[in-house]
Amino acid sequence: MTASDIAVVLAIESLSFASAWPQNAFVNEIRDNKLAHYFVGRLNGEIVAYGGIWVILEDSHVTTIAVHPDYRGRKFGEEMLVHLLEEAIAARASWITLEVRESNETAQRLYRKYGFTVVSTRRGYYSDNNENALVMWAGNLKGPLYASRLAVLKDTLAREINAGRR
């Protein structure tokens, strides 16, 4: 993600989250935060997805991930999550965490597919509706078991994408 991508990212952000990040949040992340890694996913040159992580030594954190509503269910979100996981692993992270709304079963299902489990609940974490956040975690990212799980999932994903986006 670069500064010139932020306008489109903000449009997707406002269609995706009840409490959207303001422009300066993305600007600060990509310009000032040395721990941050942000990416956009494009289809025919147009941004349809984005996501970000922080990597702090062995610890990594998914800060955001979203797909434009018109492109959901076509594997762009999964492709972005795989990219974030690979980026975290390349940066030598051993585990990865995130917060997700208790009601967001779509995202939770995606995360569980990639080995995340719920480790705790943050009560009233989301101030817009006082909803709880589930804290999810996946570990041993650099171990052989996770590597083989990721390889199998990536292989299936590549075949699904090659067969035509659903």
Ligand SMILES: CC(C)(COP(=O)(O)OP(=O)(O)OC[C@H]1O[C@@H](n2cnc3c(N)ncnc32)[C@H](O)[C@@H]1OP(=O)(O)O)[C@@H](O)C(=O)NCCC(=O)NCCS
């Ligand atoms: C969550 C999100 C990124 C998923 O992206 P997507 O491109 O629609 O999802 P994909 O097509 O890549 O699907 C990947 C997996 O997600 C889950 N998933 C996707 N759509 C789903 C649905 N409608 N119901 C249940 N699970 C779903 C499934 O596990 C799916 O894998 P499968 O096809 O093997 O079942 C997208 O829905 C989104 O942008 N939501 C709004 C923002 C958001 O909630 N972000 C997460 C914040 S924690």
